[in-house]
Amino acid sequence: MNTLQRLCAALALAGLACSAQASGNLVITPSSSTTQQGSSFSVDVVGRSFTDEVVGGGFNLSFDAALFSLDSVTIDTSWEFARSGGLIDNASGTLTDAYFNTFVAPPTGDFAVARLTFTAKAPGDGVLRLEASPSFPFANVFAEVIDVSYGSARVSVTAVPEPATWATLAAGLGLMAARRRRARQA
Numbered sequence: 001m002n003t004l005q006r007l008c009a010a011l012a013l014a015g016l017a018c019s020a021q022a023s024g025n026l027v028i029t030p031s032s033s034t035t036q037q038g039s040s041f042s043v044d045v046v047g048r049s050f051t052d053e054v055v056g057g058g059f060n061l062s063f064d065a066a067l068f069s070l071d072s073v074t075i076d077t078s079w080e081f082a083r084s085g086g087l088i089d090n091a092s093g094t095l096t097d098a099y100f101n102t103f104v105a106p107p108t109g110d111f112a113v114a115r116l117t118f119t120a121k122a123p124g125d126g127v128l129r130l131e132a133s134p135s136f137p138f139a140n141v142f143a144e145v146i147d148v149s150y151g152s153a154r155v156s157v158t159a160v161p162e163p164a165t166w167a168t169l170a171a172g173l174g175l176m177a178a179r180r181r182r183a184r185q186a
Contacts (some may be wrong), residue, residue, distance in 0.1 A: 022140055024050030026059055026113065026130055027151035034156045035120045040071065043128065043153055045114040052146055053108045056081070056101030058136025059150065061116070064126035065093030067157055069119045075100045076112040085114070099136040106141055123159040127152050 073085030079100035086098030130150040
C-alpha cells in the first residue's frame, strides 16, 4: 500500500469517527391497539437502543383531540432528579414539554420513560405522535445532545353496541331456540 493510499484510508477512518454520534429511539408501546369508546387505555413511552448513558430529555406529543383525551402523564420513578408530565391541552390534542432527569443511574440501551393514560372519546382510527421538545433535548453524561428518532402509535376506537342492538341479538337467539325446540317435539 503506497503512502497516498494510506493517507486516504486514514482520512476516511477519521471522517467516520468524527461522524459517529450518540443516538436512540423514543417509542410508544404498544405500537398499535384497539379500545372501545368510553374506555380508558394506557401506553408506555420507552427509550430504545440508546448508545450513550442518558441523563435526561423531554418530548412533546400530538394526538387527535376528537378521538382521545389525555388524562395523565406519569414519568417513571427512575428519573429521580427532576421530572414533569408537561402541559396537557386536550382541546388542541397536545402534550408539551414532558421532561425527566437523573444523576444517580443514567440508563443506556432500553429504558422506561413514562406512562400516558387516555380516554377514548369517539370511534375512529388515530395516531399518537411523539415529537422533540426544543426546551428539553436528550443529553448524555458529557452534556452532549443525543440524536433521537421519535415514534408513533396507532389506536383504533370501536363503538360500543347500543342496548337496542343487544336486545335484537337476544330476541333473535330466543326465536332460534324456540324454533329448534318445536322441531324436536314434532
